[in-house]
Amino acid sequence: MSDAVGPVFAALAHDTRRRVVQTLASGRGATATSLAADLPMTRQAVAKHLAALQRAELVRSARRGRETVYELKPGPLGEAASWLATVGGEWDERLERLGRLFA
């Protein structure tokens, strides 16, 4: 694995960060505050995960007025990450429901 791949890999191996990617993939950019409202975590936790995703070059940020807006970087890496996060999240939910059938 090359050095460029390491951070991306580490960023996506984390379940919470996959959920952040998934949420970003379904919208047109979000702030740390709006993400924290959608996900069960604090704004501080979201900011930490966004920083990790930014270091991995999966996410980029732009100032919009007084806010910092985050979005997935366009391109194959971002698309692949978004597919992984979305499809993975869907199967997490399905298998959880399957598990409940036998609980």
Add this chain to the structure above:
Amino acid sequence: MNKVEREITVAAEPEDVWRALTDEVLLSEWLAPEVELEAEVGGELYVRSEDGEERWDTVDELEEGRRLAFTWADSSVELSVDAVSDGRTRVRVVETAALPVSDWGPRLTALASACALTLA
């Protein structure tokens, strides 16, 4: 990186779990709100998801009591059932997208193999 792998172990016998993967009524309890399945190779699979999206797919492979593979949208999905111990069964799912991985270049190909191994 065009592959998602997940698994769950449930407290049930493999044949009961297999039924949950192949019986339409049980599939509607977990896979999607509405599922119709002809559980045979070449059989039709109809799925309507939460957001109302409908898909008509085909069963590609079926190994009775063990493995079910089908194609939906641009992905192929394989579900398999394994007994892990007395009364416990593991269900494994692998979804592989038909993305052109070869176009991603060497960096992404390396990432793809790394993720296929570890993002399970």
